[in-house]
Amino acid sequence: MINNQSSSGNSLAKTAYKHIYRCIISLDYPPGTSLEEKKLMEELKLGRTPVREALLRLAAERLATAIPGKGFVVKELTLQSTRAVFTALKVLELGIAEIAIQQRTDQQLEALRQSNQEVKEAVEKQDVLTLVEANHNFHMVYAGCADNEYLTKALNEVRAEGNRLAYLSYHNRIDPLTTLARHYKNVINQHNEIVKAMEKRNVAQLKQMVNEHIRIFRDRIIAYMTAE
Template identity: 45%
Template sequence: MGKTAKIQKIPKQPLAVTAYETLVKKIICLEYQPSQHLEENQLVDDLGIGRTPIREALVRLHSEKMVETHPKRGVIVRPITLQNTKAMFESMRIMELGLVDIVIHKNCSIFIKKMKESNREVEKAIAFNDVFELVEANHDFHMNFAKCSQNEFFIRAVQDVRTEAKRLSYLSYGNVIDPQRPLESHYESVFLEHEQMIKCLVGKDEIRLKELIEKHILIFRQRIIVFMTS
């Protein structure tokens, strides 16, 4: 008789990780609104997970500045304000243009490969009209660009800014902001600009790469300003 094949069991991830991932998605997708109070009993009911994993998840979200703690209100979803949004875009522009000065002189082949993989995920999310996965794939693309610097301080700083940008990305990708420009057209331009950024990295085209980053951030910024002020 042949040997019986062993079935490998995939270990379950810790409940705190499940709680964290679920809360992240609800916050990014604005199911939990900016400034909304996250009451512990309600989270237990919503997630079907115990208090301890939820508390651990909230600690992690607090460290990532996705939630805030206030003495009288408890835990709330971090508000989206014009002031914070303006500061985020200023920081994003300075950091990502500054990254070019570093990455253009580095061997980025490993991270360029990962950028290509991330952009394929962008393309896949567009095909399935999955806005959340599009936000995540876009985030991964830009984080892999940051990792081209091989500079832990830059990477951490970009991570903070890009995490702050996730909810804004969801607003940008999930709403028809410019009636003259369908969402499909916006999605296509994001994907193609990513492809052009990769091409510039491979070819060490510093000037063109900076132009693309300026354009990429400007369009994102304009869409959010229109949405927030309309």
């Protein structure tokens, strides 16, 4: 028998999580922001338990930091941690390429095409937050083609932490010399090439495009973070 009270509690925790997560990713809650439980309870009109569960989940995903005796704060974005994220992305996604290219099914390939279409639709709407989420989904569908829960979980954690960087990457303020239209076009073209490589089972082409995709993302963010 399903415990309706437990189910309702989980739903409330998910509601709290989604709200706080989106505020962190969109930088409405900047790095270092105190995530005060009481304030969040009032804002979301929820009890302490679902808010606390949401904060614990965000801490587990490295988007928030628990400070003993003080509660939670939005995790800082440092140059060191940012470089570590990109190193992890490169290792994971290139490793996944070796397996995914052989393991992928026709159904998974179609799911990859569909997730790529969702990225394009988000670009057309110029909805940055939806674009971040669609891009995350595209890369997780790609990871799913390897049919390895450990790799999928690892990439999901790194991608979740990197979604604030993705939001920056898709935002005008990061690089006044590169128009959003040009950057969006580059992202879509690279996704298209990843799909084509998966279709052809061309591992060399796939690894080259995945590597380039991450490099451009990394260079754009590092240039922003190190600008005077």
